[in-house]
Amino acid sequence: MKAVLRWAGLVLLAGLALQLFFIGRIAAMGVVAPESTAFQRSEAWAQLAGRQGLHWRQQWLPYADIGDHLKRAVIASEDDGFVNHDGVxxxxxxxxxxxxxxxxxxxxxxxxxxxxxxxxxxxxxxxxTITQQLAKNLLLSGERTLVRKGQEFVLTLALEHLLTKQRILEIYLNSVEWGDGIFGAEAAAQHYFKKSASRLTASEAARLAVMLPQPKRFEKTPQSAYLAGRTRVIVGRMASAELP
Known part of the structure; x- marks a missing residue:
């Protein structure tokens, strides 16, 4: 029984240490941009294991330099209550x-x-929500289990309490996947429209936002009828999207 209790105590201590590590990482992101996310590193390993090798496009943009069209489009498409909820x-x-x-x-x-x-x-x-997606991509694996979902919930609350809504959206827009090896708003804008993310039109921004759930699929089917139709819907919603 003592051995079982000892092992249980060690597991609890390890779990607590992991949470403190995660919270420390998130707190640091208030002032230092993350160099990469867990999801990006996973994608990089997958590329290196493939035949084509590593191909990567990403360029960090400060919040003020990301066009409002794209911010509104992503909020309208992914999380229209972003500024008002507590993460969930x-x-x-x-x-x-x-x-x-x-x-x-x-x-x-x-x-x-x-x-x-x-x-x-x-x-x-x-x-x-956008915060939950960021929590998952920043620090967690892609597996779908109750334990990972619980960890995602804890990290979501930490993000909401330690970072501002602007910072959460800034990190999200600079790290989210927009195609094979394409990460962040600036790389996506340059890849698909040959212009900066600050200069995207409402329609261009909406099209990028609609790609987010399945970016690799839509990268291969740019003329998709669904993509065009959903883009029109998001353009219509953008005016009411509230920015942080």
């Missing part, structure tokens, strides 16, 4: 649960109606 949009989470439950039910009905057909997985949607 519980209403969006509830809606995502409902949509996923309905999708799973429809998938089960299709399987019951045609059991011989290959099963088509239900499309799962999330309700993650």
């Amino acid at each position: 949009d519980w209403e969006a989470v509830e809606k995502a649960w409902d949509r996923n439950a309905r999708a799973q039910e429809r998938a089960a009905q299709r399987l019951e109606a045609a059991p011989s057909r290959p099963a088509r997985p239900a499309r799962i949607v999330g309700g993650s």
